[in-house]
Amino acid sequence: MVVLAASIVSKSGKVLVSRQFVDMTRIRIEALLAAFPKLVGTGKQHTYVETENVRYVYQPIEALYLLLVTNKQSNILEDLETLRLLSKLVPEYSVSLDEEGVCKTAFELIFAFDEVISLGHKENVTVAQVKQNCEMESHEEKLHKLVLQSKINETKDVMKRKASEIDKSKIEKNRGEKGGFMSLQSMGSGRIESSFNDMSISSGGGGGGFGSGSGFGLTTDIDSFSTKSKGRPPSSATAPPKGLGMQLGKTQRTNQFLESLKAEGEVILEDVQPKAGPARSAAPPPTDPISLSAEERLNVTLKRDGGVSNFDVQGTLSLQILNQEDALIQVQIETGGNPGILFKTHPNINKELFSNENILGLKDPNRPFPTGQGGDAAGVGLLKWRMQSVDESDVPLTINCWPSVSGNETYVSIEYEASSMFDLRNVVISVPLPALRQAPNVRQIDGEWRYDSRNSILEWSILLIDNSYRSGSMEFVVPPVDSSVFFPISIRFTAAKTFSDLKVVNVLPLRGGPRPKFSQRTTLITENYQVV
DSSP: OOEEEEEEEETTSOEEEEEEOSOOOHHHHHHHHHHHHHHOOTTOOOSEEEOSSEEEEEEEETTEEEEEEEETTSOHHHHHHHHHHHHHHHHHHOSSOSHHHHHHTHHHHHHHHHHHEETTEEOSOOHHHHHHHHHTOOHHHHHHHHHHHHHHHHHHHHHHHHHHHHHHHHHHHHHTSTTHHHHHHHSOHHHHHHHHHHOOOOTTOSSOOOOTTSOOOOBOHHHHHHHHHTTOOOOOOOOOSSSOOOBOSOOHHHHHHHHHHHHTTOOOOOOOOOOSSOSOTTSOOOOSSEEEEEEEEEEEEEOTTSSEEEEEEEEEEEEEESOGGGOSEEEEEEOOOOTTEEEEEOTTBOHHHHHHHOEEOBSSTTSOOOOSOOTTOOOEEEEEEEEEOOOGGGOSEEEEEEEEEETTEEEEEEEEEEOTTOOEEEEEEEEEOOOOSSOOEEEEESSEEEEETTTTEEEEEEEEEOTTOSEEEEEEEESSOOGGGGOSEEEEEEESOOSSOOEEEEEEESSOSSOOOEEEEEEEEEEEEEEO
Protein backbone atom coordinates (compact mmCIF):
# COMPACT_ATOMS: atom_id res chain seq x y z
CA MET A 1 0.00 0.00 0.00
CA VAL A 2 1.27 3.45 -0.97
CA VAL A 3 -0.73 6.54 0.00
CA LEU A 4 0.20 9.37 -2.32
CA ALA A 5 -1.64 12.15 -0.47
CA ALA A 6 -4.19 12.79 2.30
CA SER A 7 -6.42 15.81 1.67
CA ILE A 8 -9.51 17.63 2.84
CA VAL A 9 -11.50 19.27 0.04
CA SER A 10 -14.86 20.98 -0.14
CA LYS A 11 -17.67 19.53 -2.21
CA SER A 12 -17.14 22.31 -4.73
CA GLY A 13 -13.54 21.13 -5.25
CA LYS A 14 -11.65 23.72 -3.15
CA VAL A 15 -8.53 22.24 -1.53
CA LEU A 16 -8.31 23.12 2.20
CA VAL A 17 -5.50 20.84 3.45
CA SER A 18 -3.29 18.42 1.53
CA ARG A 19 -0.28 16.42 2.72
CA GLN A 20 1.83 14.52 0.16
CA PHE A 21 3.85 11.49 1.30
CA VAL A 22 5.83 10.85 -1.91
CA ASP A 23 7.71 13.13 -4.28
CA MET A 24 5.07 14.86 -6.34
CA THR A 25 4.91 18.19 -8.15
CA ARG A 26 2.39 20.78 -7.15
CA ILE A 27 0.83 20.78 -10.61
CA ARG A 28 0.12 17.05 -10.44
CA ILE A 29 -1.49 17.03 -6.99
CA GLU A 30 -3.62 20.03 -7.90
CA ALA A 31 -4.74 18.26 -11.09
CA LEU A 32 -5.60 15.07 -9.17
CA LEU A 33 -7.61 16.93 -6.53
CA ALA A 34 -9.35 19.11 -9.14
CA ALA A 35 -10.53 15.98 -11.02
CA PHE A 36 -11.97 14.32 -7.91
CA PRO A 37 -15.32 16.24 -7.63
CA LYS A 38 -16.09 15.41 -11.27
CA LEU A 39 -15.59 11.67 -10.65
CA VAL A 40 -17.84 11.46 -7.59
CA GLY A 41 -21.35 10.69 -8.75
CA THR A 42 -24.53 11.52 -6.87
CA GLY A 43 -26.61 8.77 -5.32
CA LYS A 44 -23.79 6.20 -5.29
CA GLN A 45 -22.89 4.28 -2.17
CA HIS A 46 -19.26 3.63 -3.11
CA THR A 47 -16.41 5.12 -1.01
CA TYR A 48 -13.76 4.96 -3.71
CA VAL A 49 -13.28 6.01 -7.33
CA GLU A 50 -10.61 4.68 -9.69
CA THR A 51 -8.94 6.22 -12.72
CA GLU A 52 -6.26 4.83 -15.00
CA ASN A 53 -3.43 5.74 -12.60
CA VAL A 54 -4.77 6.37 -9.07
CA ARG A 55 -7.55 5.43 -6.70
CA TYR A 56 -9.53 7.94 -4.60
CA VAL A 57 -10.70 6.59 -1.23
CA TYR A 58 -12.97 9.15 0.42
CA GLN A 59 -15.46 9.75 3.21
CA PRO A 60 -17.90 12.68 3.48
CA ILE A 61 -17.57 14.82 6.64
CA GLU A 62 -20.54 17.17 6.69
CA ALA A 63 -19.87 19.63 3.81
CA LEU A 64 -16.33 18.34 3.20
CA TYR A 65 -14.56 15.27 1.81
CA LEU A 66 -11.72 13.48 3.61
CA LEU A 67 -9.75 11.98 0.76
CA LEU A 68 -6.86 9.52 0.28
CA VAL A 69 -5.12 9.39 -3.10
CA THR A 70 -3.40 5.99 -3.54
CA ASN A 71 -1.98 3.92 -6.38
CA LYS A 72 -4.13 1.14 -7.79
CA GLN A 73 -1.89 -1.59 -6.36
CA SER A 74 -2.57 -0.64 -2.73
CA ASN A 75 -4.74 -2.75 -0.44
CA ILE A 76 -8.12 -1.06 -0.31
CA LEU A 77 -8.97 -2.62 3.06
CA GLU A 78 -5.90 -1.02 4.66
CA ASP A 79 -6.76 2.23 2.86
CA LEU A 80 -10.22 2.17 4.43
CA GLU A 81 -8.69 1.52 7.87
CA THR A 82 -6.34 4.48 7.40
CA LEU A 83 -9.25 6.66 6.25
CA ARG A 84 -11.30 5.64 9.31
CA LEU A 85 -8.46 6.62 11.66
CA LEU A 86 -8.02 10.00 9.94
CA SER A 87 -11.77 10.65 10.16
CA LYS A 88 -11.51 10.26 13.95
CA LEU A 89 -8.56 12.64 14.16
CA VAL A 90 -10.07 15.51 12.16
CA PRO A 91 -12.82 16.35 14.74
CA GLU A 92 -10.19 16.17 17.51
CA TYR A 93 -8.26 19.12 16.08
CA SER A 94 -10.90 21.06 14.13
CA VAL A 95 -13.68 22.39 16.35
CA SER A 96 -16.00 23.23 13.46
CA LEU A 97 -16.02 20.96 10.42
CA ASP A 98 -16.25 23.71 7.83
CA GLU A 99 -13.79 25.62 5.64
CA GLU A 100 -12.93 28.21 8.31
CA GLY A 101 -12.39 25.66 11.08
CA VAL A 102 -10.18 23.40 8.94
CA CYS A 103 -8.06 26.31 7.66
CA LYS A 104 -7.44 27.57 11.23
CA THR A 105 -6.08 24.16 12.31
CA ALA A 106 -4.34 23.27 9.04
CA PHE A 107 -0.89 22.75 10.56
CA GLU A 108 -2.22 20.67 13.46
CA LEU A 109 -4.02 18.40 10.96
CA ILE A 110 -0.87 18.03 8.85
CA PHE A 111 1.16 17.03 11.92
CA ALA A 112 -1.51 14.46 12.84
CA PHE A 113 -1.51 13.05 9.29
CA ASP A 114 2.29 12.66 9.53
CA GLU A 115 1.91 10.59 12.70
CA VAL A 116 -0.56 8.22 10.97
CA ILE A 117 1.19 7.85 7.58
CA SER A 118 4.94 7.62 7.06
CA LEU A 119 6.41 7.50 3.54
CA GLY A 120 3.02 6.36 2.22
CA HIS A 121 2.56 3.50 4.70
CA LYS A 122 0.22 3.40 7.71
CA GLU A 123 1.73 3.44 11.18
CA ASN A 124 0.33 1.18 13.88
CA VAL A 125 -0.96 3.96 16.16
CA THR A 126 -4.18 4.95 17.88
CA VAL A 127 -5.91 8.29 18.25
CA ALA A 128 -4.63 8.70 21.81
CA GLN A 129 -1.04 7.98 20.75
CA VAL A 130 -1.24 10.51 17.92
CA LYS A 131 -2.52 13.23 20.28
CA GLN A 132 0.21 12.45 22.81
CA ASN A 133 2.94 12.61 20.16
CA CYS A 134 1.64 15.92 18.80
CA GLU A 135 1.49 17.50 22.26
CA MET A 136 5.22 16.69 22.76
CA GLU A 137 5.04 16.93 26.55
CA SER A 138 8.26 16.06 28.35
CA HIS A 139 8.40 14.96 31.97
CA GLU A 140 12.09 15.88 32.11
CA GLU A 141 11.33 19.41 30.89
CA LYS A 142 8.64 19.89 33.55
CA LEU A 143 11.02 18.61 36.24
CA HIS A 144 13.78 20.96 35.03
CA LYS A 145 11.42 23.97 35.18
CA LEU A 146 10.29 23.05 38.69
CA VAL A 147 13.89 22.76 39.90
CA LEU A 148 14.79 26.08 38.27
CA GLN A 149 11.82 27.86 39.85
CA SER A 150 12.66 26.42 43.27
CA LYS A 151 16.22 27.78 42.95
CA ILE A 152 14.88 31.21 42.03
CA ASN A 153 12.53 31.22 45.04
CA GLU A 154 15.34 30.08 47.34
CA THR A 155 17.60 32.88 46.07
CA LYS A 156 14.87 35.46 46.72
CA ASP A 157 14.47 34.18 50.29
CA VAL A 158 18.22 34.43 50.89
CA MET A 159 18.22 37.97 49.50
CA LYS A 160 15.40 39.05 51.82
CA ARG A 161 17.12 37.44 54.80
CA LYS A 162 20.43 39.19 54.04
CA ALA A 163 18.63 42.54 53.64
CA SER A 164 16.95 42.05 57.01
CA GLU A 165 20.30 41.21 58.64
CA ILE A 166 21.88 44.37 57.19
CA ASP A 167 19.00 46.50 58.52
CA LYS A 168 19.31 44.96 61.98
CA SER A 169 23.08 45.51 62.05
CA LYS A 170 22.60 49.17 61.11
CA ILE A 171 20.06 49.64 63.92
CA GLU A 172 22.34 47.95 66.47
CA LYS A 173 25.30 50.04 65.34
CA ASN A 174 23.33 53.25 65.77
CA ARG A 175 22.09 52.21 69.22
CA GLY A 176 25.61 51.34 70.39
CA GLU A 177 27.05 54.67 69.29
CA LYS A 178 28.15 56.65 72.39
CA GLY A 179 26.49 59.96 73.02
CA GLY A 180 24.12 59.59 70.13
CA PHE A 181 20.96 59.74 72.18
CA MET A 182 22.24 62.60 74.34
CA SER A 183 23.19 64.72 71.34
CA LEU A 184 19.80 64.04 69.79
CA GLN A 185 18.05 64.96 73.04
CA SER A 186 20.03 68.20 73.36
CA MET A 187 18.61 69.52 70.12
CA GLY A 188 15.44 71.57 70.35
CA SER A 189 12.14 70.45 68.93
CA GLY A 190 12.50 72.80 65.99
CA ARG A 191 15.98 71.40 65.34
CA ILE A 192 14.55 67.86 65.28
CA GLU A 193 11.82 68.88 62.82
CA SER A 194 14.30 70.54 60.47
CA SER A 195 16.63 67.54 60.76
CA PHE A 196 13.80 65.14 59.82
CA ASN A 197 12.84 67.33 56.88
CA ASP A 198 16.40 67.30 55.52
CA MET A 199 17.27 63.68 56.11
CA SER A 200 17.10 60.89 53.49
CA ILE A 201 15.79 57.59 54.92
CA SER A 202 16.93 54.48 53.05
CA SER A 203 14.80 51.37 52.43
CA GLY A 204 16.23 49.70 55.56
CA GLY A 205 14.36 52.15 57.76
CA GLY A 206 17.14 52.30 60.38
CA GLY A 207 18.61 55.42 61.94
CA GLY A 208 21.35 55.92 59.36
CA GLY A 209 19.88 58.97 57.61
CA PHE A 210 19.81 61.83 60.19
CA GLY A 211 20.59 65.34 59.06
CA SER A 212 23.69 67.37 59.47
CA GLY A 213 23.09 68.50 63.03
CA SER A 214 22.25 65.17 64.59
CA GLY A 215 25.72 64.63 66.03
CA PHE A 216 26.11 61.04 64.85
CA GLY A 217 29.72 60.38 63.77
CA LEU A 218 28.79 57.59 61.31
CA THR A 219 30.18 56.63 57.90
CA THR A 220 27.22 55.59 55.75
CA ASP A 221 28.81 53.46 53.06
CA ILE A 222 25.86 51.00 53.19
CA ASP A 223 23.33 53.85 52.78
CA SER A 224 25.29 55.22 49.86
CA PHE A 225 25.16 51.87 48.09
CA SER A 226 21.45 51.32 48.75
CA THR A 227 20.41 54.71 47.44
CA LYS A 228 22.51 54.34 44.31
CA SER A 229 21.15 50.90 43.57
CA LYS A 230 17.60 52.28 43.44
CA GLY A 231 18.50 55.15 41.16
CA ARG A 232 17.78 57.92 43.69
CA PRO A 233 20.10 60.89 44.21
CA PRO A 234 22.27 60.74 47.35
CA SER A 235 21.17 62.77 50.34
CA SER A 236 22.88 66.14 50.34
CA ALA A 237 23.67 67.32 53.84
CA THR A 238 23.96 71.00 54.73
CA ALA A 239 27.06 72.40 56.40
CA PRO A 240 27.57 70.99 59.92
CA PRO A 241 27.27 73.55 62.71
CA LYS A 242 30.52 72.97 64.58
CA GLY A 243 32.24 69.78 63.79
CA LEU A 244 30.55 66.47 64.41
CA GLY A 245 28.50 65.82 61.29
CA MET A 246 27.78 62.72 59.28
CA GLN A 247 30.64 61.88 56.90
CA LEU A 248 29.53 61.22 53.35
CA GLY A 249 32.01 59.33 51.18
CA LYS A 250 33.28 55.95 50.07
CA THR A 251 35.32 53.59 52.17
CA GLN A 252 37.97 51.29 50.75
CA ARG A 253 35.53 48.38 50.58
CA THR A 254 33.07 50.42 48.54
CA ASN A 255 35.80 51.51 46.14
CA GLN A 256 36.91 47.92 45.59
CA PHE A 257 33.30 46.89 44.91
CA LEU A 258 32.80 49.72 42.40
CA GLU A 259 36.07 48.91 40.66
CA SER A 260 34.93 45.29 40.19
CA LEU A 261 31.67 46.52 38.69
CA LYS A 262 33.57 48.81 36.31
CA ALA A 263 35.72 45.88 35.23
CA GLU A 264 32.56 44.00 34.25
CA GLY A 265 31.45 46.87 32.01
CA GLU A 266 28.92 48.48 34.39
CA VAL A 267 28.56 52.25 34.21
CA ILE A 268 29.02 53.72 37.71
CA LEU A 269 27.56 57.13 38.57
CA GLU A 270 29.72 58.87 41.15
CA ASP A 271 28.19 60.73 44.08
CA VAL A 272 28.76 64.42 43.38
CA GLN A 273 27.08 67.43 44.83
CA PRO A 274 24.78 69.19 42.35
CA LYS A 275 26.28 72.35 40.97
CA ALA A 276 24.58 75.33 39.48
CA GLY A 277 24.95 75.74 35.76
CA PRO A 278 24.18 73.79 32.59
CA ALA A 279 24.00 70.00 32.78
CA ARG A 280 25.40 69.32 29.33
CA SER A 281 29.07 69.92 28.77
CA ALA A 282 28.51 69.95 25.00
CA ALA A 283 26.70 73.31 25.23
CA PRO A 284 28.78 75.67 27.39
CA PRO A 285 27.11 78.80 28.75
CA PRO A 286 27.19 81.63 26.22
CA THR A 287 29.67 84.43 26.77
CA ASP A 288 28.78 86.54 23.74
CA PRO A 289 25.79 88.90 23.93
CA ILE A 290 24.00 86.96 21.17
CA SER A 291 24.41 83.22 20.49
CA LEU A 292 22.83 81.23 17.67
CA SER A 293 22.83 77.45 17.50
CA ALA A 294 21.99 75.34 14.42
CA GLU A 295 21.48 71.69 15.33
CA GLU A 296 20.42 68.75 13.16
CA ARG A 297 19.33 65.36 14.48
CA LEU A 298 19.77 62.35 12.22
CA ASN A 299 17.51 59.28 12.18
CA VAL A 300 18.69 56.61 9.72
CA THR A 301 17.83 52.93 9.25
CA LEU A 302 20.01 51.05 6.75
CA LYS A 303 19.42 47.55 5.42
CA ARG A 304 22.13 44.99 6.03
CA ASP A 305 22.07 43.94 2.34
CA GLY A 306 22.24 47.52 1.10
CA GLY A 307 19.72 50.29 0.65
CA VAL A 308 18.02 52.85 2.86
CA SER A 309 14.91 51.97 4.86
CA ASN A 310 14.55 55.34 6.62
CA PHE A 311 16.42 58.64 6.36
CA ASP A 312 15.14 61.65 8.28
CA VAL A 313 16.93 64.86 9.26
CA GLN A 314 15.31 67.40 11.61
CA GLY A 315 17.01 70.70 12.32
CA THR A 316 16.43 73.76 14.51
CA LEU A 317 17.93 77.25 14.71
CA SER A 318 17.85 78.73 18.23
CA LEU A 319 18.64 82.21 19.50
CA GLN A 320 19.93 83.16 22.95
CA ILE A 321 20.31 86.79 24.08
CA LEU A 322 21.92 87.77 27.38
CA ASN A 323 20.99 91.47 27.69
CA GLN A 324 17.70 93.24 27.12
CA GLU A 325 19.33 96.10 25.16
CA ASP A 326 20.38 93.63 22.43
CA ALA A 327 16.92 92.07 21.99
CA LEU A 328 15.62 94.34 19.18
CA ILE A 329 17.36 92.59 16.28
CA GLN A 330 16.85 90.63 13.09
CA VAL A 331 18.92 87.65 11.96
CA GLN A 332 20.05 87.28 8.38
CA ILE A 333 20.92 83.74 7.25
CA GLU A 334 21.91 81.85 4.14
CA THR A 335 21.31 78.19 3.28
CA GLY A 336 23.09 75.75 1.04
CA GLY A 337 20.20 75.63 -1.42
CA ASN A 338 19.37 71.96 -0.86
CA PRO A 339 16.01 71.43 -2.66
CA GLY A 340 15.09 68.49 -0.45
CA ILE A 341 14.94 70.59 2.74
CA LEU A 342 11.65 72.16 3.84
CA PHE A 343 11.89 75.17 6.20
CA LYS A 344 9.23 76.24 8.68
CA THR A 345 9.41 79.44 10.74
CA HIS A 346 8.10 80.11 14.25
CA PRO A 347 4.51 81.51 14.28
CA ASN A 348 5.80 84.87 15.61
CA ILE A 349 8.36 85.23 12.80
CA ASN A 350 7.57 87.34 9.72
CA LYS A 351 7.25 84.70 6.99
CA GLU A 352 7.25 87.12 4.07
CA LEU A 353 10.48 88.72 5.25
CA PHE A 354 12.10 85.30 5.50
CA SER A 355 10.83 84.14 2.09
CA ASN A 356 11.99 87.27 0.27
CA GLU A 357 15.23 88.24 2.06
CA ASN A 358 16.20 85.24 4.26
CA ILE A 359 15.86 87.48 7.33
CA LEU A 360 14.35 86.20 10.58
CA GLY A 361 12.50 88.93 12.44
CA LEU A 362 9.40 89.22 14.59
CA LYS A 363 6.09 90.24 13.04
CA ASP A 364 6.00 93.21 15.43
CA PRO A 365 9.30 95.07 14.87
CA ASN A 366 8.87 96.94 18.17
CA ARG A 367 8.75 93.73 20.16
CA PRO A 368 12.10 92.41 21.50
CA PHE A 369 13.21 88.79 21.58
CA PRO A 370 13.14 87.00 24.97
CA THR A 371 16.38 87.23 26.94
CA GLY A 372 18.15 85.12 29.60
CA GLN A 373 19.94 81.78 29.55
CA GLY A 374 17.17 79.70 31.08
CA GLY A 375 19.27 76.83 32.42
CA ASP A 376 19.37 73.87 30.06
CA ALA A 377 17.19 75.54 27.46
CA ALA A 378 18.85 75.95 24.10
CA GLY A 379 17.19 79.32 23.57
CA VAL A 380 14.30 80.62 21.49
CA GLY A 381 13.48 78.54 18.43
CA LEU A 382 13.42 80.63 15.26
CA LEU A 383 13.42 78.11 12.44
CA LYS A 384 12.85 74.40 11.87
CA TRP A 385 13.57 72.26 8.84
CA ARG A 386 13.29 68.67 7.73
CA MET A 387 14.81 66.47 5.05
CA GLN A 388 13.79 62.96 3.98
CA SER A 389 15.45 60.81 1.36
CA VAL A 390 15.88 57.27 0.04
CA ASP A 391 19.12 58.02 -1.82
CA GLU A 392 22.02 56.07 -0.34
CA SER A 393 24.45 58.79 -1.44
CA ASP A 394 22.98 61.11 1.22
CA VAL A 395 24.01 58.72 4.02
CA PRO A 396 27.12 60.04 5.83
CA LEU A 397 28.34 56.61 7.02
CA THR A 398 27.60 53.12 5.65
CA ILE A 399 28.43 49.83 7.38
CA ASN A 400 29.02 46.40 5.80
CA CYS A 401 28.98 43.34 8.08
CA TRP A 402 30.14 39.97 6.72
CA PRO A 403 29.80 37.03 9.19
CA SER A 404 31.03 33.63 8.00
CA VAL A 405 31.22 30.32 9.88
CA SER A 406 34.34 28.22 9.46
CA GLY A 407 34.61 25.11 11.60
CA ASN A 408 34.02 25.96 15.24
CA GLU A 409 34.46 29.72 14.78
CA THR A 410 32.58 32.62 13.26
CA TYR A 411 34.69 35.23 11.47
CA VAL A 412 33.07 38.67 11.36
CA SER A 413 34.44 41.37 9.08
CA ILE A 414 33.00 44.87 9.40
CA GLU A 415 33.95 47.84 7.30
CA TYR A 416 32.75 51.43 7.24
CA GLU A 417 32.80 53.97 4.43
CA ALA A 418 32.19 57.66 5.10
CA SER A 419 30.88 60.25 2.68
CA SER A 420 33.13 63.15 1.74
CA MET A 421 30.43 65.62 2.80
CA PHE A 422 31.21 65.43 6.51
CA ASP A 423 34.14 65.05 8.88
CA LEU A 424 32.80 62.73 11.59
CA ARG A 425 34.01 62.90 15.18
CA ASN A 426 33.70 60.51 18.14
CA VAL A 427 32.35 57.67 16.01
CA VAL A 428 31.18 54.63 18.00
CA ILE A 429 29.93 51.50 16.20
CA SER A 430 28.17 49.10 18.60
CA VAL A 431 27.88 45.48 17.44
CA PRO A 432 25.71 43.07 19.48
CA LEU A 433 27.34 39.73 20.28
CA PRO A 434 26.14 36.42 21.68
CA ALA A 435 26.70 35.72 25.37
CA LEU A 436 30.43 35.03 25.71
CA ARG A 437 32.56 33.83 28.60
CA GLN A 438 35.43 36.05 27.50
CA ALA A 439 36.03 38.97 25.17
CA PRO A 440 36.03 38.27 21.42
CA ASN A 441 39.32 37.75 19.60
CA VAL A 442 39.86 40.98 17.64
CA ARG A 443 42.27 40.13 14.81
CA GLN A 444 42.48 43.54 13.08
CA ILE A 445 40.99 46.96 13.73
CA ASP A 446 41.35 50.56 12.54
CA GLY A 447 40.77 52.41 15.78
CA GLU A 448 40.04 51.17 19.29
CA TRP A 449 37.61 48.62 20.72
CA ARG A 450 35.93 47.87 24.05
CA TYR A 451 33.87 44.84 25.08
CA ASP A 452 30.83 45.43 27.33
CA SER A 453 30.42 42.01 28.92
CA ARG A 454 27.27 42.99 30.84
CA ASN A 455 25.34 43.87 27.66
CA SER A 456 27.35 41.63 25.25
CA ILE A 457 28.26 44.54 22.96
CA LEU A 458 31.51 45.20 21.10
CA GLU A 459 32.13 48.95 20.71
CA TRP A 460 34.39 50.13 17.89
CA SER A 461 35.61 53.72 18.41
CA ILE A 462 37.14 56.09 15.85
CA LEU A 463 38.01 59.59 17.03
CA LEU A 464 37.99 61.28 13.61
CA ILE A 465 37.00 60.32 10.08
CA ASP A 466 38.17 62.91 7.55
CA ASN A 467 39.72 63.06 4.08
CA SER A 468 42.85 61.26 5.27
CA TYR A 469 40.84 58.10 6.15
CA ARG A 470 37.35 57.70 4.72
CA SER A 471 37.15 53.95 5.27
CA GLY A 472 38.25 51.38 7.82
CA SER A 473 37.70 47.77 8.84
CA MET A 474 37.64 45.44 11.82
CA GLU A 475 37.77 41.65 12.06
CA PHE A 476 37.01 39.53 15.12
CA VAL A 477 36.29 35.89 15.92
CA VAL A 478 33.56 34.39 18.14
CA PRO A 479 32.11 30.88 18.57
CA PRO A 480 29.74 29.67 15.81
CA VAL A 481 26.41 31.54 15.89
CA ASP A 482 23.70 32.64 13.47
CA SER A 483 24.51 35.78 11.47
CA SER A 484 21.36 37.58 12.68
CA VAL A 485 22.92 37.84 16.18
CA PHE A 486 25.18 40.69 15.02
CA PHE A 487 22.24 42.97 14.13
CA PRO A 488 21.01 45.65 14.64
CA ILE A 489 24.30 47.59 14.59
CA SER A 490 24.04 51.03 16.24
CA ILE A 491 26.18 54.02 15.24
CA ARG A 492 26.63 57.40 16.88
CA PHE A 493 28.80 60.35 15.89
CA THR A 494 28.88 64.14 15.65
CA ALA A 495 29.86 66.58 12.93
CA ALA A 496 30.45 70.32 12.70
CA LYS A 497 28.62 70.59 9.35
CA THR A 498 24.91 70.12 8.59
CA PHE A 499 22.86 68.97 5.61
CA SER A 500 21.21 72.38 5.32
CA ASP A 501 24.58 74.17 5.44
CA LEU A 502 22.76 76.98 7.24
CA LYS A 503 24.92 79.95 8.29
CA VAL A 504 24.18 83.19 10.12
CA VAL A 505 25.46 86.01 7.91
CA ASN A 506 24.60 89.00 10.07
CA VAL A 507 22.66 90.28 13.07
CA LEU A 508 20.86 93.54 12.23
CA PRO A 509 19.98 96.01 15.05
CA LEU A 510 16.58 97.68 14.59
CA ARG A 511 17.47 100.79 16.64
CA GLY A 512 20.56 101.57 14.60
CA GLY A 513 24.06 101.81 15.92
CA PRO A 514 26.89 99.30 15.60
CA ARG A 515 26.08 95.69 14.84
CA PRO A 516 26.17 93.57 17.99
CA LYS A 517 28.74 90.83 18.45
CA PHE A 518 27.37 87.31 18.03
CA SER A 519 28.57 83.69 17.94
CA GLN A 520 27.15 80.70 16.13
CA ARG A 521 27.46 76.96 16.70
CA THR A 522 26.65 74.25 14.12
CA THR A 523 26.20 70.61 15.12
CA LEU A 524 25.04 67.37 13.49
CA ILE A 525 24.27 64.54 15.92
CA THR A 526 22.79 61.07 15.56
CA GLU A 527 19.56 60.31 17.37
CA ASN A 528 18.88 56.81 16.02
CA TYR A 529 21.30 55.38 13.45
CA GLN A 530 21.09 51.63 12.85
CA VAL A 531 21.85 48.85 10.38
CA VAL A 532 19.11 46.20 10.60
